[in-house]
Structures are given as structure tokens and as C-alpha cells.
Amino acid sequence: MIPHEQFRMTPSRRAILDGISGAACHPTADEVYEMVRRALPRVSLGTVYRNLELLTRHGLIRTLADGRGQRHYDAVLEDHCHVRCEACGRVDDVRVTSPGQLVDAVEDGGGYDIHGYRLSFTGLCPDCASERERSAPGRQLEGGDDESQGNED
DSSP states (O other), X not given: OOOGGGOOOOHHHHHHHHHHHHOSSOOBHHHHHHHHHHHOTTOOHHHHHHHHHHHHHTTSSEEEEOSSSOEEEEOOOSXXXXXXXXXXXXXXXXXXXXXXXXXXXXXXXXXXXXXXXXXXXXXXXXXXXXXXXXXXXXXXXXXXXXXGGTOOO
């Protein structure tokens, strides 16, 4: 973490932080860049990348690896879980009502003193699941012909 006296909240850092905080899901650096360009049209991609790293080191955002080589950024700093789409890489928050049971199990089972956690689920987001359903081979359409239903003449 960077000492507070060495950190200045510049307009580009504020725009990056606001963009991540206001995002519905966890954006990638390229998505953050597109958001920031709306407020600061002359900002460079390099500036966004450098400031994402700085904001992460300073503890103002979290960096999430998506398992596909992309980094996503999160402004929610409390411990919480994520779900990642295996098809498109989208990352969303998941609110777990009793994560304390997991922490207790790890502490009791291994003797660890847990200070935090990062738990991530994988699956298909609603858009990708819907797309997969629409494009599934052999899928019968409503009111299909006799051949698709296995009837012979």
C-alpha cells in the first residue's frame, strides 16, 4: 500500500474509480478505458492501466483474474464472492448469506487464522446460457415437423 502523502487523487484516477464503482459488473481495463474516455476524451490507455495498478496497490480497488488472462476490477472492498461466465468472461458479485461457516471450517480444519477470502464460482451468465440454449443442435422447435419428432410415414 502507498503512504497517503504520496497519493494524489487526480482527475483521471477519480474518473477511473467512479467508472468502476458505477459499473453493473466488473469491467476489464479496456472497458474502464471506454468509460473514462466519456469524461476525459484525451486520456490514454496507458494512463488507465498505470492508474488501475496504482489504485489496486493503494487498496481502493481489487483486481480479479478471470482465468482467461483478463483482469477485472472491483470497487467493493469487503469480502464477497464472485461468479464468472465460462463463455464470455463476465464477472459479477454473489452475496452469500453465511460465508462465516466457510471461514469457520477452514480455521477449524486447518488451524488457520483467516483474514479474508476470495471465493469464485464458474458457470454461464444468463446471456450465454440463453444463447447456448438457442443454438443447441437437435433442439426441437415448437410445432416441429413429423421427422423432427421421430415419426415415419
